[in-house]
Amino acid sequence: DAGVTQSPTHLIKTRGQHVTLRCSPISGHKSVSWYQQVLGQGPQFIFQYYEKEERGRGNFPDRFSARQFPNYSSELNVNALLLGDSALYLCASSLGGTIYFGEGSWLTVV
Amino acid sequence: EDKVVQSPLSLVVHEGDTVTLNCSYEVTNFRSLLWYKQEKKAPTFLFMLTSSGIEKKSGRLSSILDKKELFSILNITATQTGDSAVYLCAVEAGGSQGNLIFGKGTKLSVKP
DSSP states (O other): OOOOEEEOSEEEEOTTOOEEEEEEOOTTOOEEEEEEEOTTSOOEEEEEEETTEEEEEOSOOTTEEEEEOTTSOEEEEEOSOOGGGOEEEEEEEESSSOEEEOOOEEEEEO | OOEEEEEOSEEEEETTOOEEEEEEEEOSSEEEEEEEEESSSSOEEEEEEOSTTOOEEETTEEEEEETTTTEEEEEEOSOOGGGOEEEEEEEEESSSTTOEEEOOOEEEEEEO
């Protein structure tokens, strides 16, 4: 069975640009969460979606947005990129308790 | 404010040693505590703990939760170089599943 898949794996953007990151959960998982992990820190919660509805939001500015599609895949969008947005963005899916992570998308903002 | 604190932040041991990693937490509406191993990218799931005093075991790794004292430990016996990684502790709290509060992690280095 495929795990959580994310794309792209690496990308470089310029300050002020926009980025879209994509995530496909494990088959059958209806809950998707997004996390930001900067070097040397634990992941920080950004959003959680369940059945296409936002169920939780972390302490991130409005430049960050997300959505979940009918097939439970999800997109994370970040507008007006800042240097400080450079990080590993992790997607996780869950069903009944255990939460599994994808390989992440490395975003570098220059 | 909800928080998860791990200690030590880094640890260097030799192959064969036994290590204990600590995780304490202060959260509202505790649901579960999870341990992950992170080597390069994705955190890999190790254990999920919901009940006090029940040890979870997988090979040389084991973990236990104390909900009264609000902490968990992760033990690794007979360490190997392949155990070198960052070990993350996370607590799921609040009303929605999937909202994890992570500690900063413990970086374990196992020397041959």
